[in-house]
Amino acid sequence: MEREENVKTIITVSNLYKLYRVGDSCVRALDGVSFEIREGEFCAIVGTSGSGKSTLLNMLAGLEKPTKGEIIINGCHIEKLKEDELVRFRRENVGFIFQSFHLIGTMNAVENVALPLNFRGEARKVRKAKAERMLDLVNLSKHKKHMPNQMSGGQQQRVGVARALVTDPKIIFADEPTGNLDSHTSEEVMGLMQKVVREQGRTLVMVTHDDHLAEYADRVFHIIDGKIVKIEENLRREREDIKDETD
């Protein structure tokens, strides 16, 4: 494997285990997973439900503690952080896109997008300006004042994408981002995500059960029964200026 000098590893997972106790038996949700994700990469974790892909994502985001193993994100051992440190870590490094959007129902699009900035203690004007720029980026310029229930699923998810991007995070985690969308809208949202990630050089880790959607990713991890069974490399078709990678 050959790597260009300017590509550095942002996520390192080594020997990760997660065991659940169900009654008397032990279920291995993750069974010794190790991989690396490079900066600016679009990775998809694909697996059937119950394969442990969501557990993996939750651990990467620090929402769940691993039973054993290491997760190093941006040089920081996630598995050792306390809850309030994890929150700070997420606030500063991570954007999140949810399957069911999880917009705050009482806030309009701009306020929803500005929410993470709010937690960072940024001034109201700055928040508003950044949020509006993000909404322009996801083609929702006309829906800035709309409440979530006044928007379609696709529009809501684009607000979700804008919210994940507004804090300028290094890494974006997406948990089945198109799971609640029809296929046409899914394509739209996926296209948007891919475009944004490529243009801004962000790292995107997406969990999905849909092989077709995984085609948007640069690399696809196939996970079955808590183990990574296959890592696929997709050739980048659209943009040649981004470096090719070979395994």
Next chain:
Amino acid sequence: MRWIDLLRMSISSLRRRKLRTFLTVLGVVIGTASIVVMISLGLGLQQSMYEEVEQSGGTTSLTVTGKMGDGMYTSYSYGMDGTSEEPSQKYVTDDLIEELRGLEHVKSANPVLNVSALALKGRYIGYLDLYGMTPEELKLRNIELEPGGRLPDPDSAELELVVGNGVITNFYEESTGRGYWETGELPDIDFKTDQLFLILDQDAYYSSQNSPSVGLEENTGGETGTVTQTKAPKKHVVHACGVVAGGVDSYNSNSYSVFCDINVLKSTLQKEFRGRAIPGQPTTKSGKPYRQFVYSSASVQADDMDHVEELADTIRSMGYDVSTNIEYINSMKKQFAMVQGVLGGIGAVSLFVAAIGITNTMMMSIYERTKEIGVMKVIGCSLKNIRQMFLLEAAFIGFMGGVVGNILSFIMSAAVNFVVSGESMGVSGKLSYIPPWLALAALGFAVLVGMAAGYFPALRAMRLSPLAAIRNE
């Protein structure tokens, strides 16, 4: 996260559950109002007590009385009794006044002579509680006079009276024995212009009238030894130089008293009872008058409120009885503290119930917003901020309840005072009094109760697993 943003989020989440917020706030309103109104009643009583004390000489005055034998009346009971003859008795004499003036911390010391007398005016007869005082002492009493009135002139040869506004009710028709309290009609006397006949030697009057009066026995009880007098007593022609301000029904500490100059009273008495014992004056075993003129009491002014108790102890060690307003205030303070505690406690129960309401509301709100809280945590809202958000929400409920509760209290207090003022007898001032500190303390307490009630829900929100939120739909 900025405070202003926290506040904004808390208020907006309260606003989206308007009815529930309103009901919770209503609980706090009732709780706060009941505490404030209850305590204000206690404070109103205390306030009227202070006013009364202020009227009767303020907090620096001491009243010194002689030591009497057991069971004897002290100077403030009507008609001082002087039959006790124990040699150990201590009397308030001119010597004592001089002695008192020489004590440390004494600003002034003045004698007070209290005698009872009869007054005649046309067909009316009245009983007067006559206080002889020095001009200085009269000034200190801060007697509020009707316009045109003045204090008695110490150089006048005749007695000049300052008549209390309620004194007229003590007059009754001599023939029928019916007065104001029976008939409801005020006797036809105008103290400002009419002259009165004043009779100091009541026994002589009654025995010359040969008609024992009803209800005045206690004033004559001590004088059985001189009842043999049959000569009609001297009738002094007196007039009032001033009348205490106020209607017949408005009470103050001067309402039922008549004041005159002490030296004029003294010389009048001495002239009248020449060679005999003056009623109210102690006598020796043989029935002769005591060597020196004895006053009912001495009124002493201390130079500072802080020295009053020290001074009182000094005088007590000299063998006299001392009563001070400080002691009265202190004993009353204790009682009022208890009354206020009980009243406030009753009010606090309803605020406690309101606090449970706040906790309940906050809990519900957290269950409702589990998903939202989880999402906030995932996208970077710190645990501290989440706790603050919920605490602030609860505090805000307390704050609103406190503000509205205070407003309600002021309205209720005004209503109570309005209703009571029409029929207040003996209670001067307001029944309910809300000082600024009470309003502020109640507000602060309501906020505190709100935060205390919101504390556990806030902790719960803080500890919610973010995973639970994004996992379930």
